[in-house]
Amino acid sequence: MTRTSSSDLELSAAVGRPGGPVPPTGDGGPPPRLGGRLGLVGGKLAGAAVVLLGAATAAFAAQAALPGDRATVILNVRAGQAIQRTPEELAAINEEYGLKNPLVVQYLDYLGGLVRGDLGTSYQQHRPVAALILEQLGPTLTLTATAIVLAWLLMVTWVTLTAGRGPALRALGEAVDTAAAGLPHYWLGILLLLVFALTLGWFPVIGGTGPVGLLLPALTLAIPLAGFLGQATRAEFERSLAQPFVLSARMRGMGDAGVRLRHVLRHSVLPAVTLSGWALGATISGAVVVETVYSRAGIGTVLVSAVNAQDLPVVTGVVVLIAALYVVANLLVDLAYALIDPRLKDA
């Protein structure tokens, strides 16, 4: 908070208050609290660590609570058949995975592995889970990142064009937002595939890894997300449009479009930015459906086949990974907040 007195230096001097005028903010006074800011970052990182630990623990607990003998399950998953196993066979597996150790020891081993980046070994493929996931992570991240960027482009264009433009356009804008937000991924995916790939033939039916093949799957994820973000942004956008600074900008000769893009948008995107952090995680789960519809490689396919096969280390690995992505996304959101609204830094 700036003291009023800084504007009236001559006045304060005339008043002759002991100590003289209060120095203007920005020069003088103690430096900004470095310790406070470090503490803030430290707090956020500690919070992130707790979230990750929680996700990992939940995944471990689910694994441990599953009914049936683990060693039998592992053998059956490997062989792809469900039969009784001999004690000798089971002993070897128990030895390999440490399944006879006390649960606490297993848990600590598991956590230790996580810290080293070791997510365990897949039952089915007998390969490290980390490697398995990393192979498939690229296509999925490309898909979700593209989807979020597309969603923002669609949302910003649509909201900027329709918000605060009279009752008819507003009703249309809101209706489209709501309808888009309600579209199920699988239905939209199949529809886009039928129309643009099969009927019109503009896109390949089976998406490659190239940019053309990426567009339809990304749109499938982006359209409902755009609707959702649009709902959050529209109300703020219309509120900002009514603010006096918008009138000031128009009065200095700025056009309507300029005011919307340069002033109003910045004031109205904070809710959508918050949602985008959530959306990064949500689109990864949405990617499961889309990757199936478009026969794309990715985490989704890995997760589906791992769940089908009861390949638990892979499932927990994906769960921990998604949790980690959420954490990263939320740190990015916090960062974006401070960039968009510098007032929040000082608060």
Place this chain on the structure above:
Amino acid sequence: MTEVLVPDRSAHATQRPAHRRERDAAAAPLLSVRGLSVGFRRNGVVRPVVHDLSFDLPAGHCVAIVGESGSGKSVTARALVGLAGEGAVLSAERLTLGDVDLTAVPERRWRAIRGRRVGFILQDALVSLDPLRPVGREIEEALRLHGWGSRPERHRKVLDLLDSVGVPDPGLRARQRPGELSGGLRQRALIASALALDPELILADEPTTALDVTVQAQVLELLGQRKRQGASVVLISHDLSVVAHLADSVLVMKGGHIVESGPADEVLRNPRHEYTRRLLKAVPGAATRGRRLSPDAPPSVPSSAARSAERFAGLDGPVLEARNLVKRFRAPDGSRSTAVDGVSFRLERGTTLGIVGESGSGKSTTARIALALESPDAGEVTLLGQPWSAVPESRRRALRGRISVVYQDPLSSFDPRWNTERILLDAVSAEYYPDARARRGRVLELLEQVGLGEEVLPRFPLTLSGGQRQRVAIARALASSPSVLVLDEAVSALDVSVQAQILDLLVVLQRELGLSYLFISHDLGVIHHLSDTVLVMKDGVVVERGDAVRILTAPEHPYTRQLVRSLRTLEQS
């Protein structure tokens, strides 16, 4: 048709820059308005807001449009630059700026006119400048939009502009956001952005409203300077002292019609229209002490409520006393600032103690300490002779009803989902009025005291007028039969004639109920109208105290002198 005759002040012409003088030589007014009407279309029906407005504004002159909120004055100003708003329908026989016919300007050409030929200043730069951007960028934007100079040239120009409106250390200030600047600095930055390209016409819509009196004087001085340099000013204001400062001619607007117009001196000295006279009479100040401001009779307070005598039974001495209050706050950057520094006062029974000062002077913190909403770091407050600030809340509770508060904006202190009846019933103590009939009776009594009828009971705060809302707020404050009423800028947001009614009401209530007021305001006129004794605060310190009349007639401290000077302008003009 209303015509405004503007006195010829050709003496000014000699001071004007050459390019202005050439335009004057043509003798045509810079802005010429004939038969301007503005309405708003809603569901196919046009609701008229401004009717048949005409005036001429020569270069280097200022025309003021005065009137209360809703009179159509802001719409008029906005219509002059084609931004009256969504659904606006505009018609005019003539609307010209220099040689440009403003009725036939397409949107693209408007953009070249706004900002370059016409500058527009709105009230309160905290919201009239983009709060997320540094003020320097807002000013630069005005230059960029009109293709002025290269980037480095614009940066230099921004610093020059800030310097020219009297902003110290422009390099630092340009990088700060409106929220980081004081009210005076950011209003100057707003003016710099509006006047960056030296427009020939300045539209100023309440440019000093919500500003402290000293900042107000600085802003008016800036506008006066531009006027002397040859710019024409359309000043929109409800504040007649501001108008008296700047205007050459005045249009008085009521319900979208001009009811009176003429040279400023004449209209303000010898108003011909009844409405203008009411407006002028309603302005509080030293001359109005002890007389009613509003022609509307204040309510007669029912005598059953005048139980003040029992309230003060057996009590001598001041009702509220503060001794050496000190309050420090921690700023966001970790430094500590002293908001209140050694403040003492005595509020005697049945009198009014006015505290005047700018925002940030510590007057509201003092009020919060008096209400025991904030505890002082040092010093003590006593209420009715009993310890108040130094005891725990549980011991204060018995005394809580003896002191109430009315704030500037009652809307934010009401639950918008509660109607008036519920708001007042909630405030009436169930302890004294145990059964529902008695409580309702008390609510009706309170309404009568503040001059409201039963018909407001089912209405919600949002649907009440500003004056009605403030009356409900006063009724709520009176519900616990207090001895002391803290009025924190309680009339500052009201139109002048509504303010007059509320001030009249406060005078009657004080007389009939024996109330004592702690009256806090940045407006010295209001303070002088109502107060018996006055504290002048600056930077947390009381710089002057004493009898209200003495302070107005013989201020000792330089700061008080400056306040009094700015108040006198109306009476002198």
